[in-house]
Structures are given as structure tokens and as C-alpha cells.
Amino acid sequence: MKALKIAIDISKIAFAGAVIVFSSTAGAQQPNSTTDVTVARGEYLARAGDCIACHTAPEGKVFAGGRAMPTPFGTIYTSNITPDPETGIGKWTADGFYKTLHEGRFPDGGLIYPAMPFASYTKVTREDSDAIFAYLRSIEPVVRKNTPHELQFPYNNRSLILGWRTLFFSEGQFKPDVSKSEEWNRGAYLVEGLGHCGMCHTPINALGGNSESQAFQGGLIPMQDWYAPSLTSNKEAGLGDWSIQEISDLLQKGISDRGAVYGPMADVVYNSLQYLTDEDTRAMAVYLKGIAQDEPDPVVSRLPDAENSLLVSLGKSVYDKHCSSCHGINGEGRPPHYPILAGNQSIQMDSAVNAIRMVLNGGYPPGTFGNPMPHGMPPFSVTLSDDEVAAVVSYIRTAWGNTGKPVSASEANKLRSATLQ
Ligand code: HEC
Ligand code: HEC
Numbered sequence: 525m526k527a528l529k530i531a532i533d534i535s536k537i538a539f540a541g542a543v544i545v546f547s548s549t550a551g552a553q554q555p556n557s558t559t560d561v562t563v564a565r566g567e568y569l570a571r572a573g574d575c576i577a578c579h580t581a582p583e584g585k586v587f588a589g590g591r592a593m594p595t596p597f598g599t600i601y602t603s604n605i606t607p608d609p610e611t612g613i614g615k616w617t618a619d620g621f622y623k624t625l626h627e628g629r630f631p632d633g634g635l636i637y638p639a640m641p642f643a644s645y646t647k648v649t650r651e652d653s654d655a656i657f658a659y660l661r662s663i664e665p666v667v668r669k670n671t672p673h674e675l676q677f678p679y680n681n682r683s684l685i686l687g688w689r690t691l692f693f694s695e696g697q698f699k700p701d702v703s704k705s706e707e708w709n710r711g712a713y714l715v716e717g718l719g720h721c722g723m724c725h726t727p728i729n730a731l732g733g734n735s736e737s738q739a740f741q742g743g744l745i746p747m748q749d750w751y752a753p754s755l756t757s758n759k760e761a762g763l764g765d766w767s768i769q770e771i772s773d774l775l776q777k778g779i780s781d782r783g784a785v786y787g788p789m790a791d792v793v794y795n796s797l798q799y800l801t802d803e804d805t806r807a808m809a810v811y812l813k814g815i816a817q818d819e820p821d822p823v824v825s826r827l828p829d830a831e832n833s834l835l836v837s838l839g840k841s842v843y844d845k846h847c848s849s850c851h852g853i854n855g856e857g858r859p860p861h862y863p864i865l866a867g868n869q870s871i872q873m874d875s876a877v878n879a880i881r882m883v884l885n886g887g888y889p890p891g892t893f894g895n896p897m898p899h900g901m902p903p904f905s906v907t908l909s910d911d912e913v914a915a916v917v918s919y920i921r922t923a924w925g926n927t928g929k930p931v932s933a934s935e936a937n938k939l940r941s942a943t944l945q
């Protein structure tokens with residue numbers, strides 16, 4: 525069967541500027557220090573798991589669910605996970621909650637759609653699950669009935685999830701690799717487990733599942749038209765030749781001397797990664813650097829030379845006029861605020877989707893504790909024609925020693941209409 529892959533446009537989350545207040549003292553429980561410590565740890569772990577991004581609707585109450593997740597199979601709505609006894613998880617036990625994270629089943633055994641990233645959360649320890657549960661019990665209960673999913677036949681039949689599970693789900697807690705350092709293992713636990721980075725960064729096969737043998741090899745996120753690059757290939761977002769400091773900056777601040785985050789990744793940093801401690805961020809950086817490898821150069825099918833040089837010369841004039849003020853005449857940027865484009869892997873990847881979208885829509889890195897006043901990029905969808913967008917993107921992908929492929933005006937046009945919806 526086809527399965528469900530996250531396709532939530534988290535980039536539309538309207539948290540900008542809002543202060544999200546977590547009440548860790550609500551509830552009738554007598555505060556005692558062990559509980560307080562567990563609740564605080566649970567809050568931190570819920571941040572690492574980015575539960576808030578999916579379980580909060582735009583303008584909805586925190587953790588009250590109702591966020592629509594469009595998928596190729598219909599729309600799934602996230603659940604209310606506040607402690608309201610009737611509409612939330614107020615009557616759940618810690619066992620039932622662990623069953624959800626670990627087995628992808630409701631407390632009564634019913635199957636959960638894999639739009640809830642239990643395929644990653646299965647790695648979470650029982651202790652961490654209990655802490656998250658304690659935290660969720662301590663927040664303000666919200667009365668909001670779960671919205672029924674709007675899935676097409678046959679995907680509305682939960683028993684079909686069994687097929688998906690057989691193919692793509694292996695239950696099991698994280699097992700440390702004893703040949704690696706404690707720090708590496710902590711990073712692996714966060715990236716593979718709570719961080720559910722694979723949900724976007726592992727390619728989706730024809731059955732809509734992530735395949736473990738291709739873990740973190742990158743893929744286009746369906747319904748969103750953003751490409752989540754490979755974290756294992758230094759030709760994409762593989763971080764093999766980045767310093768630990770540069771990786772930590774990217775994850776925690778959203779900007780670095782090597783590049784900035786944008787699109788769905790900006791939301792991950794905004795809602796989750798910026799809250800992580802320096803130690804945990806560093807551990808993730810150590811792990812990510814470790815999984816990145818050099819790969820042979822891809823076979824590049826270039827446009828015919830004459831056509832190519834026309835495109836590139838138009839591209840250069842667009843670039844000099846509209847882009848060089850921030851990114852530098854030689855693509856040198858002004859890091860960390862204005863990304864360097866010369867040698868920047870993320871604009872040379874096979875998929876040019878992200879670079880085209882950035883030029884059309886512009887964007888801001890997220891506002892974070894480490895970078896509270898981000899510098900943005902204006903949209904060029906009105907100023908530049910499809911030909912000009914294609915030309916300037918082809919230019920930045922091939923100038924200054926960059927080795928990306930040129931792109932066509934029809935690719936620019938496709939994304940222009942996709943992103944205007
Ligand atoms: C990528 C989006 C996404 C993220 C991130 C996410 N969830 Fe979910 N979650 C869902 C969806 C969708 C459902 C509904 C699934 C269904 O109906 O089968 C769900 C269901 C649940 C349920 C079942 C509640 C019920 O009564 O239906 C619980 C409990 C839950 N999530 C907890 C969490 C926790 C804790 C985290 C963070 C560690 C988390 N979720 C992160 C998407 C997400
Ligand atoms: C909701 C989907 C999604 C999730 C979840 C996600 N990413 Fe990403 N990530 C993306 C997209 C899309 C991009 C491309 C945009 C960009 O480069 O900022 C990206 C880019 C990146 C980059 C490259 C940034 C650069 O400038 O070269 C790194 C590194 C990265 N992600 C790491 C992670 C890690 C680690 C996690 C888990 C904690 C994670 N991502 C979770 C979607 C996601």
C-alpha cells in the first residue's frame with residue numbers, strides 16, 4: 525500500500541514573534557522537586573522532538589492539535605495532546621503514551637498513521653517518554669475535539685497501516701554504538717530519535733515510506749516543493765568539511781559562516797533546535813559530521829555550450845544588478861548574515877528547487893536566541909521573469925567554480941505557480 529509521509533507546510537506556522545508560554549506548574553499535583561525536575565526535562569525533550577510544530581494549529585492553542593497535514597492521500601489532522609480528559613490525553617497512562625511513541629499504536633492497540641513520526645520516536649527511551657508525558661500532563665488542558673481525517677479511500681482504512689509498518693517500521697529503542705564516543709551516541713540518539721530528521725531528509729520511495737538503507741540521503745518533500753538535502757553526501761548538505769562550530773551555529777542560531785537555514789528547516793530551528801543546550805547541539809554536530817561522506821562527482825548533463833553561455837551571461841547581468849549588493853560580486857556573501865554563494869553546496873545540488881524558490885519567494889532565517897534580528901532576502905517573483913530567474917539561478921550554480929547544472933525557465937515557472945497557491 526501507499527503510505528503517508530509528512531507533508532505539512534510547517535513554513536506557514538504563524539508563530540512569528542509570539543511568545544509561547546509553557547505552564548509547568550498547572551494542574552492539581554502537589555509540586556515536589558522530583559516532579560518539577562521531570563517536568564522540566566520533559567519540556568526540554570518535547571522541544572527536541574518538536575511536538576509543538578505539528579500539534580499546534582496556526583492560531584490554535586498550544587498542543588491542542590488540529591493542524592492540517594496535507595498528504596498525497598488526503599489531509600490528516602493532528603491530535604489534541606493536552607491533558608483534557610475528554611478531548612485530549614487526560615485519561616492516558618504513561619504506559620499508553622509510551623506505546624504511542626514506541627509502537628505507533630494507541631493505548632487500545634489501534635494503529636497510528638505514520639504522519640506521526642513514531643518510526644523515529646520508537647528510539648526514545650522509556651525514561652524520556654515518561655518525562656515528556658509528565659510535562660504534557662502539567663500543561664493547560666484545552667477542550668478541542670479531534671478533527672476527523674479527510675483521507676481518500678482506501679487510505680481512510682487504518683488496517684492498511686499494517687502493510688506500511690511491515691515495509692518501513694522497525695520498532696526498537698536506540699542502541700548505542702560502543703565503538704563510538706558518548707557524545708556521538710548522544711547526537712545519534714537525538715538525530716535518529718526525537719529529532720526525527722529522517723522524516724524529511726530520507727528519500728521517499730514509491731510506497732511513500734522512508735527506507736532505512738537510504739537513511740538521511742535526502743528527498744523532495746511531497747506537497748511542499750522543498751528539497752531536504754542529503755545529510756550523508758558532502759555534495760549536498762553533508763557536513764563533512766564543516767567545523768563543529770559551523771554546524772552547531774547552523775542548528776542553534778539558524779545561520780553560520782557556511783550557510784543559513786530557510787523554508788521548513790527554518791521552522792525546525794525556530795521551534796526546536798534553538799532550545800537545545802550547547803552540549804546537545806554539539807553532540808548532534810559531531811554525529812552529523814561523522815555520517816557525511818565524499819561522493820563521486822555526479823554526471824552533469826550540461827546545456828549545449830552556445831545556449832549555456834547566453835543563459836549565463838543574462839544571469840550575470842541579473843545577478844550583478846539584483847543580488848551582488850548582499851551576496852557579493854564574486855559570491856563571497858557577508859557571512860553569517862548574507863550567505864556565501866561561491867562553493868555553497870546547497871545551491872549546487874542536483875535539485876535546484878530550493879535555490880529557485882529562494883529567488884522567487886525570498887525568505888528570512890528564523891529569529892533565534894543566537895540571532896534575534898535575522899537579515900532577510902526580498903522576493904523576486906514580481907521583478908524577474910521565468911527566463912531571468914532561470915538565468916540567475918543557472919549563473920550562481922555555475923559561476924565561481926560552482927559545479928551545479930543550469931536550470932530551465934519551465935522549472936522556474938513550475939515552482940512559481942506551485943508556490944503561489
Ligand atoms: C510531523 C508531525 C508530528 C510531530 C512532530 C508529532 N506528532 Fe504526534 N501526531 C501527529 C499526527 C498526524 C497524529 C494523529 C495520527 C493518527 O490519527 O493516527 C499524532 C498523534 C499523536 C498522539 C495520539 C493522540 C490521540 O489521541 O490521537 C500522541 C500522544 C502524540 N501524537 C504525541 C506526540 C508527541 C509527544 C510528539 C513529540 C515528541 C509528537 N506527537 C510529535 C503528528 C505529529
Ligand atoms: C520538516 C522537514 C525537515 C525536518 C524535520 C528536518 N529538516 Fe533539515 N532541512 C529541510 C529542508 C527542506 C532543508 C533545505 C533548506 C535549508 O537548507 O535550510 C533542510 C536543510 C538542512 C541542512 C542543510 C542546511 C544548509 O544550509 O546547508 C541541515 C544540516 C539539516 N537540514 C539538518 C537537519 C537535522 C539535524 C534535522 C533534525 C534535527 C533536520 N534537518 C530536520 C527539512 C527538514
Ligand code: HEC
Nearest residue numbers: 783784785786846847850870879882887888889899900901
Ligand atoms: C537584501 C539582501 C539580499 C539580496 C538582494 C539577495 N539575497 Fe539571497 N539571501 C539573503 C539572505 C539574508 C539569505 C538567507 C535567507 C534565509 O535563510 O531565509 C539569502 C539566501 C539566498 C539563497 C539560499 C542560500 C543557501 O544557503 O542555500 C540563495 C540561493 C540566494 N539567496 C540567491 C539570491 C539571488 C540569486 C539574488 C538575486 C536575484 C539574491 N539572493 C538577492 C539576502 C539577499
